Amino acid sequence: MNKNLTMKLFFYLAAAYDGILGILFLVSPMCIFEHFEITPPNHAGYVQFPAMLLIVFAILFINIARNPVANRNLILYGILLKVSYCTVVFGYWFTSGVPIIWKPFAVCDLIFIALFILSWRSLCREKT
Numbered sequence: 001m002n003k004n005l006t007m008k009l010f011f012y013l014a015a016a017y018d019g020i021l022g023i024l025f026l027v028s029p030m031c032i033f034e035h036f037e038i039t040p041p042n043h044a045g046y047v048q049f050p051a052m053l054l055i056v057f058a059i060l061f062i063n064i065a066r067n068p069v070a071n072r073n074l075i076l077y078g079i080l081l082k083v084s085y086c087t088v089v090f091g092y093w094f095t096s097g098v099p100i101i102w103k104p105f106a107v108c109d110l111i112f113i114a115l116f117i118l119s120w121r122s123l124c125r126e127k128t
Helices: 003-027 029-035 045-066 072-095 102-127
Strands: none
Touching: 003 029, 003 045, 003 102, 029 045, 045 072, 072 102
């Protein structure tokens, strides 16, 4: 499989990951909290807004996947999204604790960070 096709598939995977999570937390956030026995926030909107942001990022990843070379500059925003999430979750995880539901997403996002950086660097080399 060539590098360009692999990169496209990877960004489609990132879009599916964030899009599915975004839709789940947009449509039924309170059911998720109940299932994992987590005290929900006092209003669903506190979860639904970040869920909608995940959907926006899923669209961004689809655009990167369609044309990685032309949309290389968008990868930085994906890196910043994943770094932001990891910073919050790992920060609480290692200091005061965080519910287990958030931990697998943080680990996945660390992997996404590494692969986004590799993709971005690879595309930078192609451009020059």
